Amino acid sequence: MxxxxxxxxxxxxxxxxxxxxxxxxxxxxxxxxxxxxxxxxxxxxxxxxxxxxxxxxxxxxxxxxxxxxxxxxxGVPLDEGLRGFLPSLYLNLADSQRRTGDFESARMQLTIARGHLDVLAHDAYGDIIRSGLEHVEQALAAGSTERLSA
Known part of the structure; x- marks a missing residue:
């Protein structure tokens, strides 16, 4: 099921x-x-x-x-499987907050995302998340609220 x-x-x-x-x-x-x-x-x-x-x-x-x-x-245990989602979840949250113009919250979420990077392998997926963090950070520095290209 x-x-x-x-x-x-x-x-x-x-x-x-x-x-x-x-x-x-x-x-x-x-x-x-x-x-x-x-x-x-x-x-x-x-x-x-x-x-x-x-x-x-x-x-x-x-x-x-x-x-x-x-x-x-x-009541949900934060097991390794769920922990693996955290960098991506916080990255997406940061990007959405940036797009709504809440730059301060976006920066905070990026910091939290970076704090969870240790759960990611150094593979293609990990590289995508790390690159995404850099792109959102650059957009924040530019004051952009535009959707980032995939």
Whole structure:
């Protein structure tokens, strides 16, 4: 069942590359099916990707906050799997805050993200996150609220 749910989640995520609105609908449906007591990893992944397919920064920020809340939900042990999400979650939160013009909070989230980099391997994924931190930092220094290219 959990594998089927993750397959549904990743099918919806793949839609985001071709039809953001369809991805939003599919991910929102999964989010609602999961409910408040759903698996925290699944809730985190869904919210994380829902943030990515939003058209406005405020909506992205809302979903970035939901993704982080899923990780830190009451009674959820912060195991190695969930810890592995933290650099990316804080990076996305920083970027959404930057896009809403909340530069001070964005800088704070970048600092937190950097504090969690030790969980990342020195591989392609780790490089993407580290590079993303640099891009958001540069955008902050420039005072930009524009969406960064992928």
């Amino acid at each position: 959990a594998d089927d749910r993750m397959a549904d989640i990743y099918a919806a995520v793949r839609l985001g590359g071709v039809d953001r609105a369809a991805a939003r609908r599919a991910l929102t449906e999964v989010w609602e099916e999961l409910g408040e007591d759903g698996d925290p990893v699944q809730r985190c992944v869904v919210a994380h990707h829902l943030a990515d397919v939003q058209d406005c920064a405020e909506d992205a920020l809302y979903w970035d906050q939901r993704a982080l809340a899923a990780v830190f939900a009451y």
